[in-house]
Amino acid sequence: MGICNVTPDSFSDGGRFLDRDAARTRVDELIAAGADIVDVGGESTRPGSKPVPPREQLERVLPVIRYAVERGACVSIDTTSVEVAAVCLDAGAHAVNDVSLLRDEDLARVVGGSGACLVLSHSRAPQEQMSGYGGWPLGAYDDVVVDVVAEWERAAARANELGVPRSSLVMDPGLGFSKASRHSFELLRRAGQVVEAVSKNGEVPVLFGASRKSFLTLVDPQKPGASKAEPAEREGASIAAALHAVRAGVHILRVHDVRATRQAIDMEIVLGTPRRKI
Numbered sequence: 001m002g003i004c005n006v007t008p009d010s011f012s013d014g015g016r017f018l019d020r021d022a023a024r025t026r027v028d029e030l031i032a033a034g035a036d037i038v039d040v041g042g043e044s045t046r047p048g049s050k051p052v053p054p055r056e057q058l059e060r061v062l063p064v065i066r067y068a069v070e071r072g073a074c075v076s077i078d079t080t081s082v083e084v085a086a087v088c089l090d091a092g093a094h095a096v097n098d099v100s101l102l103r104d105e106d107l108a109r110v111v112g113g114s115g116a117c118l119v120l121s122h123s124r125a126p127q128e129q130m131s132g133y134g135g136w137p138l139g140a141y142d143d144v145v146v147d148v149v150a151e152w153e154r155a156a157a158r159a160n161e162l163g164v165p166r167s168s169l170v171m172d173p174g175l176g177f178s179k180a181s182r183h184s185f186e187l188l189r190r191a192g193q194v195v196e197a198v199s200k201n202g203e204v205p206v207l208f209g210a211s212r213k214s215f216l217t218l219v220d221p222q223k224p225g226a227s228k229a230e231p232a233e234r235e236g237a238s239i240a241a242a243l244h245a246v247r248a249g250v251h252i253l254r255v256h257d258v259r260a261t262r263q264a265i266d267m268e269i270v271l272g273t274p275r276r277k278i
Contacts, residue, residue, distance in 0.1 A: 001076070001207070002035030002258040004068075006060040007044045007052075023064045031073055033259035037095070037252070038068045040088075041078030045099045047176070051126075054083040065091050076119065082106045089114045095170070099123060099177060102155045105162055112163025119207060120155050122148045122174035136180040144183045145190050148173050149197040156204075170252065171198045172207040181215035188241055191248035209254035210241040211261075231256075239264045 004026045030038050042060035043052040057079060068075045069092035076095035077088040082104055085096045089110065095117035098107055102120060111118045141147045156169055173194055175184040187194060188210055195206045210216065216237040217229055235257055242253050242261050246268065255261045 001037040001039050001252050001254040002030035002033065003211070003254060003256050004030065004038055004040045004064060005044070006040060006042050006064055020063055024067050027064060027068045027071060027073065030258055031068075031071055034262045035258045036074060037076055038073045039076045039078050039097055039254060040064050040068065040093075041097075042084070043079060043081075045078065045177075054081045057081060057084045058087055062087065062091060065093055069093070076117075080104065080107070082110055086110045089116055095119060097121070097172075099172075099174070100126065101152070101174070102158055105158060108159040108162035108164050111168070112159075112165075115168075117168045117170060118159060118164050119170040119172055120152060120159065121172035121177060121207075121209075122152050124151075124178035136178060136183065138180055138182060140178075140180070141183060144179070144186050145193050145197065148187065149194060152198070153201065156201075166202045166204060170205045170207050172209065172254075175208065175210050176213045176215060181218050184210075184213070184215040185218050188244065191245050191250055195249040205251035206249070207252035207254060208241075208245045208250045210245070211238045211253075211255040211257075216241065235260065243268055 004023060006023050027038055040061050042057035043049070061077065061084070065075055065077060065088050075093045076097045077085060077093045078097040078099070079085055079088070080098055080100040080103060085107055089096070093116065096107065096111050097119040099121040101123045102108055103126065108118065152171055152173070156166065156171075159169060160166055173187045175187060188208065191208060198204050198206055212231040212234045216234045238255065238257070239261055242255060243264055245253060246265055253261060
């Protein structure tokens, strides 16, 4: 899943693709790089970000959604707005990426009526009320994997009741959302347990979005300036996280650098395939 943020304030690439032509070029790049899904968003989902009115979101994303659909891409719209989701689904989007864990149940009704997929990302608070990694004590979860899966399953059950079959759901543990850095790191480390736990109630694809997030700096917290590294400087850790997630059975990776990530995964597959000795 390649990221196309049509926003002025996303944490990694805010402002780069706000121009319509730049956004279309980004879609072309993602497709050429091998993205299976293009995820388009018109509202930053970083903790503390301000809500964007539906009309403004649509002005940003609708031309990009239409263009990506015309290019033959599988497209998801990253939004918590029922209005935005409905218009984008009518325009041909195949999925809604909801980072609010179904805060507005009408979102499930809209998705269920369209036959699209619904990505439910774990979270405990609206974006504007999140305080970032430092605002969540380590004791916020008894066992972060168990608690996150249980809370996600409750949202999944509500979605099912509202018309979205389990077969149309995607599980995202929400790295960086309502979690301290160590919670996100632990979810990534135990990705295999997340996949296994979710599959107990019926097969559901699991999505991880670790790309360029600041919790990745936990790998070397003593290194001077590690925690202040710019998002683009975390690409090595992002690719390592992606490889770990793939080995653990994660089905979808939401990433900024599709080409480098796919190249790394392809090499991992080749190296792990038994061959005759040379």
